[in-house]
Amino acid sequence: MLAAWSSSPTRFREDVNAEDDLRRGGYARTWAAELLQNASDAAVAAGVPGRVLARVHDGELRIANTGAPLDAAGVAALAALRASAKRDAAGATGRFGVGFAAVSAICAQPRLVTADGGIAFSAERTAAEVAALGGAAAEELARDPRVPVLRLCWPTDEEPPPVGYATEVRLRPDAADPATLLAELAGLAADLMLALPALGEVVAGDTTLIRTERGAGRVRIGDRELLLAGDPARWALPYDDDGRPVPYPPDAGEVLHAPTPSAEQLSLPARLLAPFPLDPDRRRIRADDPATGELVGQAARAYAELVGAVGPEFRTALVPEPGFPRSPLDGLLRTAIDAELGSTPWLPAAAGGGPLAPDRAEYLDLGGDTPAGLPELLAAAGPAFDRLVASGVVPPPGLHVDRLGPAGLAERLTGIDTAPAWWRELYAALAPAVDRIPGLAAELGALPVPLADGRLVPGPASVLLADAATPELPELRIAHPDAAHPLLRRLGAADADRETLLAAPALLDAVERSVDDAEAGLDTEPLARAVLALLDTPSAARDPRFGALALTADDGAPARADELVLPDAPLRALLDPDAPVGILDSRWLDAGRDALVAAGVLDRFAVVDFDPAVLHDADRYDGGGYEADRYDGGGAGGAGGAGGAVGPAVRDLDLVDDDAWPAALALLAADRDTRAAMLTGYTAWWLSRHVRIGGRLPSTWRLPSASTLAGLYDPLPPLDGLGGPADDAVLTAIGVRAGIVIGGADEAVELLDRLADPARPVTGDVAGIAHTALAAALRAGVFELDDLDPPDQVRTLTGAVVPADRAVVADTPWVLPALGDVPAVPGGDDPDALAELLDLPVASARVTGTVRGAGEPLGWTADAEIVLACRAIGADPPDGELRRHDRLVVDLDGGGAVTVPAWPGPDGGWHASDPLRALVAALAERRRVRMMP
Secondary structure (H helix, E strand, C coil), rough: HHHHHHHHHHHHHHHHHHHHHHHCCCCCCCCCHHHHHHHHHHHHHHHHHHEEEEEEEEEEEEEECCCCCCCCHHHHHHHHCCCCCCCCCCCCCCCCCHHHHHHHCCCCCEEEEEEEEEEEEEEHHHHHHHHHHHHHHHHHHHCCCCCCCCEEEEEECCCHHHCCCECCCCCCCCCCCCHHHHHHHHHHHHHHHHHHHHEEEEEEECCEEEEEEEEECEEEEEEEEEEECCCCCCEEEEEECCCCCCEEEEEEECEECCCEEEEEEEECEEEECCCCCCCCCCCCCCCCCCCHHHHHHHHHEEEEEHHCCCCHHHHHHHCCCCCCCCCCCHHHHHHHHHHHHHHHEEEEECCCCCCCHHCEEEEECCCCCCCCCCCHHHHHHHHCCCCCEECCCCCCCCCCCCEEEEHHHHHHHHCCCCCHHHHHHHHHHHHHHHHHHHCCCHCCCCCCEEEECCEEEEEECCCEEEECCCCCCCCCCEEECCCCCHHHCCCCCCCCCHHHHHHHHHHHHHHHCHHHHHHHHCHHHHHHHHHHHHCCCCCCCCHHHCCCCCCEECCEEEEEHHHEEEECCCCHHHEECCCEHHHECHHHHHCCCCHHHHHCCCCCCCCCCCCCCCCCCHHHEEEEHHHHHHHHHCCCCCCCCECCCCCCCCCHHHHHHHHHHHHHHHHHHHHHHHHHHHCHHHHHHHHHHHCCCCCHHHHHCCCCCCCCCECCCEEEECCEEEEEHHHHHHHCCCCCCCCCCCCCCHHHHHHHHHHHCCCCCCHHHHHHHHHHHHHHHHHCCCCCCCHHCCEEECCCCCEEEEEHHEEEECCCCHHHHHHCCCCCEECCCCCCHHHHHHHEEHHHHCCCCEEEECEEEHHHHHHHHHHHHHHCCCCCCCCCCCEECCCEEEEECCCCCECEEECCCCCCCECCHHHHHHHHHHHHHHHHHHCCC
16 A cells, blocks of 8 residues: 555545545444444344444443454455445445445544454554655645545554454544444434344443344334334334334435435335445435336335235325425335325225225215214125225325215215115214214215115105104105114205195195096095195195195096085085086095195185186286276276286186176175185176176176265165175175276266266266266376267256256356256366366356346345354355345346346455355355366
8 A cells, every 4th residue: 555655646645535535425424324334244244143332431432243353354445445345245234444434534543353353543653654655645745634544554452342242443532522422323323223134232331222023024123113114125114102103204304224324315204224326425326227216116115015014094194295305216216106005905995805006996085084984884885885995094185096075975875775774874974974064964965865665765855754643655755764864854854744744845746646647547545545634634724735636526537626516515506507616525525624625625715825827817817907996996997917916816706607696795705714805806806807796797786875876876686695884895896886986988988878878867966976076087187088979968957868069067056047948967076177078168157147236235244144154164254245135136148137146246246135145156166266277
C-alpha cells in the first residue's frame, strides 16, 4: 500500500476521498448497523446463533460478537476498499471492508480483537508512515492532513474478547461520549435484529434484546412482537400487547431495509426488508438492475401473503392508503401491491369457505355501518350473495370492490326463495341501520315482503300487517305472520285496521272489476262478504268507493251495488219502471242494512260529492250562473256550460218516475242530508228543470202564500208530505215561485204575456207589483228594449186588459180624475221606465191644464187633518203653498174643463177642494221625483 502511495500520490488522495465519501455519505451514522450486520454475517458463516455484547470499558466502546472470528481474509478486506471477503458467502448481508468504514466517523483508531490476536487502525500512525515516505505522497499530506484510516493496519496484543465471543470491535471515540454511543446502539438494536435474523441476542449495557420465534411467522424481539411474511423480500408488521396488528401510517418515516435502513422512503403499512441492489453508498436502489424488478414482484406477493396472515377483521387496515409515492421504489411497490391485492383471495367471505379476491367480491354498503351478521344472513339465503364479504370488513375505496347498495339489495332479494321466518330475521337485522342511517328507509322502499298467500311482493308500502281479526281478503297484500316485523311499518306498511283495509288500492281495484269477474264466472262472493263485513258499523256512511261491488239481483244476475235497491226501500216505489236499477237478492240481507247501504245499495236518495260522471246532466251545470239567476230573479233560471260552484248533490234523481215526484219530494225533504242538498246548488238546479207537478215545471206554480203573484201564476196544489211554511224553502229551491223575479228577456216577455192574458184574474195591485219588477229589471240591464216588442194589450189599474194604443201609464194619482175614459196602467215605483218599456205616455204628460180661480191661501200645517195624517205616516208636510177651493175646476189644454179634488200649481204649490187628497198627491209626486234616475 505504501509503495502504491509513493509511486502514485493520486492513488493516495483517491483513497482518502473514497473513505471520506463513505464516512460522510452513505455510511454516515450507520456505524451501529454495520457492526451488527457484520456480527450477523459472522454467525451465519459459523452456523451458530448470533449474539452481540456491547459495553463501555476503560473509556471506550466495545462490541463483541459470536460466530466466525476475524481471519486473514477479513483483515485483507478491511484494508482493501470494496473488496469484501463475504461477497459470495451464503446468507451474508454485507461486504466486509466497506460498511466498516462507518466507524471512522466516531473513531480514528479502531481495533478488532480475536482470541488469536488483533489488528489496529490508526490515522496518526498512517500519517507518520506517509510523511516518512517523502516525495509526492508526503507533499500531498502536507497540503491536506487527511489520511485513509482503514488502509494500513498494525498488530495489537490485547486481552481477548469476553468468553463466548469470537471477535470484539474496540472504539475509543474521538469526541463522543462512549455511553451515548452505547445508548444509540441499544436504541437501534431491535430494528436491526429484525433485519438480521441471524442475531438472536443483543446486550447493550443494561439493555438485553432476545429474538424469539413464536411460530406462524410471528417473532418477538425484546418486548416487541411482529408478523413476518415472505422471503427473500420480507415484510414485518408490528403487533400490540393485545395481539392486534399496528400498521405504520403513511407518514411514519419508514424506509427500505436492505437489510439495514436505506434512503428509499416508503409509505406502506408494514416494513420491507429485502436485498435490493443498492448504489455504492447504500442509500438508493439501482432501478436499472434486473433484480430490482424481480424483488418488487416478490415483495407484492409477500405483501398479499402478509395480509392473508392477519385476522380477517384487520386485513383491510393493511391496504395502502391512496397517496403520492414517497420514492420511486414506493411507487413501484404501490402499483404492484394494488394489483396483487386486487386479484388475490384474502377478503373473508360472508358465505364462509375460502376468502374472496377483491375483484370478485362485493360489499354490502347501506350508507353507514353494516349491521353485524347481516352479510352472513344474506349469504345463507342463496348463491345470489356468495360474493359478499363478511361482517366487520369495509374494503377501502382503492380496492374497487363492487358495492351492493340498499336499492340493489332490495332488487336482488326479489329472487330469494326462503322461509318467512328468514325474512323476519332480515328485517330485525336492518332495523337498527334504518334508525341510524339517514335516507336508508327511503332507499329500501322496494324491499320484498312475503305474503300470507305465499307470494313475495316488492315494497312494504303496499303491504298490510294483519291480526287474527282481519278478514280473509285474497286481493290484499297481507304480510305473512312469521315475517311481520315493526320495520315493515317504518317502511310504509300499514296495520290492517278497518279504514286501512277499506282504503287498500288492491281491494279497491278488486271491487272495481268485481262485476266483470263475476260475469266471467269467478266467485266474487268472498270479496263481497268481506267488504260488507268491514262496512257493517252503526256509523257507516255511504262510501262511493264500493258502489262497484259485485252483488246479485233477485234474478241472480251480478250487478253493481249502487245499481240495486233494497226490496223494502222507500225509494223503490218512486223509480221509473224502465230505470236501470235491480232489486237486491234477499240472500244478501243478512249482511246488514247499514253495510248494504254503505256499499251503495239504494234505500233512500243518496247524497254524493259533485261528480259529472255520477250525476245526470252535471256536465251542463254552472253553479255560479245558476246562483246568479236565482238571486236576480230566475226561479227557473238556466245554467250554461259546465263548472261553477259545486257541493254535495243528490244522485239518481233522473230515475224517478214523472208521476211520482210529489212523493219523491216528500222523501227528499224528510231526510236531513238530502233536504240540505236540494236547497241549493246542483240538486236545486236539476229539480227546477226536471220535476213535474201536475205535469208542469215547478216554475209554472206559485206558493199558496205568494199573494203578490195571485192571478199571474196558479197556486201549487197540495202535495202529500209537503206543505206548511216549513217547506216553502224546499219548494222555492226547486223553482216554485215565491215572488216576481226576472232573470232575462224571455222571462220579461212571459210576464207581459201573463199580464195581457184576459183569462187571468190579475188585480191592478198585482199588476203594479209586476210593472215595478219589469222596470227594475230594465234599469238593471237584465234585458234591453230591443230584446222584446211592446205588448198589444196591457193590464190597467182596474185589473182590466185594454189595447195598449188607448192606455197611459199612471205616474201620479192627481191626474186620474182628469183622464175620463182613458185607461190607466199602474206605473209602479218607476212609471217613466215602465212607460219606456210599454211604449206608452205617462198620464201627467197626456192631461195638462190650468186651475180656474186663485183659491184661498192655506198653510199645510193650518189644516189639522193634514197635520194628523203626516204624523200618522211619518212624513213631513209638503213644501210650497196650499190654496183651498170650494170647487176646483181645471181648464184642460186640450179643451173642456174638469172638476178635480187636487191639482198642482205652476209655482210648485197645490190647489185643492179636498186638502187630504192634495196631501196624497203632493207626497206621491215628491216620491216620484226622488226616484227619477
